[in-house]
Amino acid sequence: MASEIFERDQHLTFLQMMYQLLPSPYQSQEINRLTLAYFVISGLDLLAAPDRLLDKEAVANWVLSLQAHPRSKSELNNGQFYGFYGSRAGQFPQEVNDNGALSCSVSNLASTYCAVAILKIIGYDLSSIDSESILMSMRNLQQPDGSFMPIHTGAETDLRFIYCAAAICHMLGNWSGMDKEKAKEYILNCQSYDGGFGLTPGSESHGGATYCGVISLRLMGFIEDDILSKDAESSIINVSLLLDWCLQRQAADGGFQGRPNKHSDTCYAFWIASVLKVLGGHKFIDKKALHGFLLACQSEYGGFSKFPGDYPDLYHSYYGFTAFSLLEEPGLKPLCVELGMSAIAAIGI
Amino acid sequence: MTEREMGSDEEQQWVPFKNRPEWSDVIPVEQDDGPNPVVPIAYKEQFTETMNYFRAVFKADERSPRALQLTTEAIGLNSGNYTIWHYRRLILETLEADLQNELDFTDQIAQINSKNYQLWHHRRWVAEILGANATSAELEFTKKILLGDAKNYHAWSHRQWVLKELGGWENELDYCWELLEEDVFNNSAWNQRFFVITRSPLLGGLTAMRESEVSYTLKAIVAHPENESSWRYLRGLYKNDNWSWANDPQIASVCLKVLSANNDCIFALSTLLDLIRHGFQASKELRDAVDAIRNSNLVEAESDLTKTICSLLEKLDPIRVNYWKWRKSILCEGAK
Numbered sequence A: 001m002a003s004e005i006f007e008r009d010q011h012l013t014f015l016q017m018m019y020q021l022l023p024s025p026y027q028s029q030e031i032n033r034l035t036l037a038y039f040v041i042s043g044l045d046l047l048a049a050p051d052r053l054l055d056k057e058a059v060a061n062w063v064l065s066l067q068a069h070p071r072s073k074s075e076l077n078n079g080q081f082y083g084f085y086g087s088r089a090g091q092f093p094q095e096v097n098d099n100g101a102l103s104c105s106v107s108n109l110a111s112t113y114c115a116v117a118i119l120k121i122i123g124y125d126l127s128s129i130d131s132e133s134i135l136m137s138m139r140n141l142q143q144p145d146g147s148f149m150p151i152h153t154g155a156e157t158d159l160r161f162i163y164c165a166a167a168i169c170h171m172l173g174n175w176s177g178m179d180k181e182k183a184k185e186y187i188l189n190c191q192s193y194d195g196g197f198g199l200t201p202g203s204e205s206h207g208g209a210t211y212c213g214v215i216s217l218r219l220m221g222f223i224e225d226d227i228l229s230k231d232a233e234s235s236i237i238n239v240s241l242l243l244d245w246c247l248q249r250q251a252a253d254g255g256f257q258g259r260p261n262k263h264s265d266t267c268y269a270f271w272i273a274s275v276l277k278v279l280g281g282h283k284f285i286d287k288k289a290l291h292g293f294l295l296a297c298q299s300e301y302g303g304f305s306k307f308p309g310d311y312p313d314l315y316h317s318y319y320g321f322t323a324f325s326l327l328e329e330p331g332l333k334p335l336c337v338e339l340g341m342s343a344i345a346a347i348g349i
Numbered sequence B: 001m002t003e004r005e006m007g008s009d010e011e012q013q014w015v016p017f018k019n020r021p022e023w024s025d026v027i028p029v030e031q032d033d034g035p036n037p038v039v040p041i042a043y044k045e046q047f048t049e050t051m052n053y054f055r056a057v058f059k060a061d062e063r064s065p066r067a068l069q070l071t072t073e074a075i076g077l078n079s080g081n082y083t084i085w086h087y088r089r090l091i092l093e094t095l096e097a098d099l100q101n102e103l104d105f106t107d108q109i110a111q112i113n114s115k116n117y118q119l120w121h122h123r124r125w126v127a128e129i130l131g132a133n134a135t136s137a138e139l140e141f142t143k144k145i146l147l148g149d150a151k152n153y154h155a156w157s158h159r160q161w162v163l164k165e166l167g168g169w170e171n172e173l174d175y176c177w178e179l180l181e182e183d184v185f186n187n188s189a190w191n192q193r194f195f196v197i198t199r200s201p202l203l204g205g206l207t208a209m210r211e212s213e214v215s216y217t218l219k220a221i222v223a224h225p226e227n228e229s230s231w232r233y234l235r236g237l238y239k240n241d242n243w244s245w246a247n248d249p250q251i252a253s254v255c256l257k258v259l260s261a262n263n264d265c266i267f268a269l270s271t272l273l274d275l276i277r278h279g280f281q282a283s284k285e286l287r288d289a290v291d292a293i294r295n296s297n298l299v300e301a302e303s304d305l306t307k308t309i310c311s312l313l314e315k316l317d318p319i320r321v322n323y324w325k326w327r328k329s330i331l332c333e334g335a336k
């Protein structure tokens, strides 16, 4: 039987368990271990967990141990990316790097975003990390069309990694890591005929892609906050179509779907509602209906599932917490939707 | 959750590397998790051992058939790890391997889990090398995946990439037609249709295609007026041409037709609102029709048509009641 309230204590227990040890089904996501850590640590922060639940020093040391360092400044132009490794699985001691013909494991833009976000959440002084090598080498990942690759050895390029790059630059307070104009052009090409954004130009509008596109434009300063109360018509994006598309994603069951004619899914209550928040259209959401859907996805042992009645997972749990924060649930800190962390952490107090 | 593991049959048959004679010369390299690891993962034995041997061959940069086989096993367990995939490509290059086998390999991995970015990147790498010869195989491959999951985002991205880079546009509009015949609510197929009519070098672009596409879409709308996808597509056909949108009599008449049969169709009402916003002048017939719907829904009369439509939408689309109220309020501001 679904609970009628947000079970904060159960969620804290769930996150604590995950912090101690992730169950074996997560092994196939080991490459994203920093991302999994971000969900746990940012989740604990959003739930205003007592300080004793988190050893901040241990977290900072662990995160910093995953940073890739160039051997010299001249290496920053060799085409490689010196960010953070996603996990320990492919990280080798330096002497192996020196001897081996392979340039061993590679750091990744998404992991780098998560690493910097974790450090920011635990209040680590970001000015003390080597941000120059991150930013200088990040430029190697940007493509002529403005999109970003996540790793320098080649991979899919799309809006997700523009978001990661923009969030990194924003958090480090330095935009030398990317060409904003080019990124903007790419994002604008991703706005689809229906008003939403696809991951690449021509692809189907999607809640996650729409978040990445709109929030990146916001972080780069190309669109204003609360644009609906200002001059939406003169914006560089089609705001009225986007607003209509976003609001139409709230389905009859109260939840948000990622694309038209698909089932509602917990995580889109973050992706879509965040876009609405930035546009100033959050007030149009049927909050009561959304609340009901999210509670149906809440597990009795803590955490949230993708669909009502499924088993919870860390990803949907985290976005369930952020969704409740956007609904101004007591006991949760307010959210900075642009960075995906509590507003207090984002300000840096 | 997107991760899946190998079936239990394979797990039972699995022979640890330490018991395999052909691996006896290799010393596995354990993962060094360091002091105070955060979110450690409870790896299963098979996963740990496979990755330990992977690290050993990777460290030695061994590019051999057995290393290739090892990456097959490691990818089966850890398909998100791009380092393994990258290493596999280095081995394939060194061995000058037959890439047709890679198509079968990615096919198998896709059957376990097709929602994996690395898999599709690898597939693209293979197709790039095979060039135009790969076109039909790639289109068939995505078709097979879409048969099981017609909205698979990865498969659609790959398909669009194949069309753009390798070609094969000839039957794409027919393929969209087929998918929409099967399920007219498939928004991915509508999107692909838009992709084809705007980008196919064989069709002449949006303006050339508009007339035939509008008539196709209007039929789809009349058959299923509750389908958001077809309404959005219709609007998309007039992208960057609001004048034609507001002045094409077919659009207002489909709204009228739909509303006379389904007087609660929110897409027909919101389309009317959009038409008026772009300069459309409603006929008396249309005004009367909207008024009749207003009456039957027990909605109070408003001073003008757009406000009446907003009031109707407030009633008929209660989940977005605040949105429609706001739309009505900005109409008032505009009138000032």
Ligand SMILES: [Zn+2]
Pocket (backbone or CB within 6 Å): A265, A266, A267, A268, A306, A316
């Ligand atoms: Zn989801």
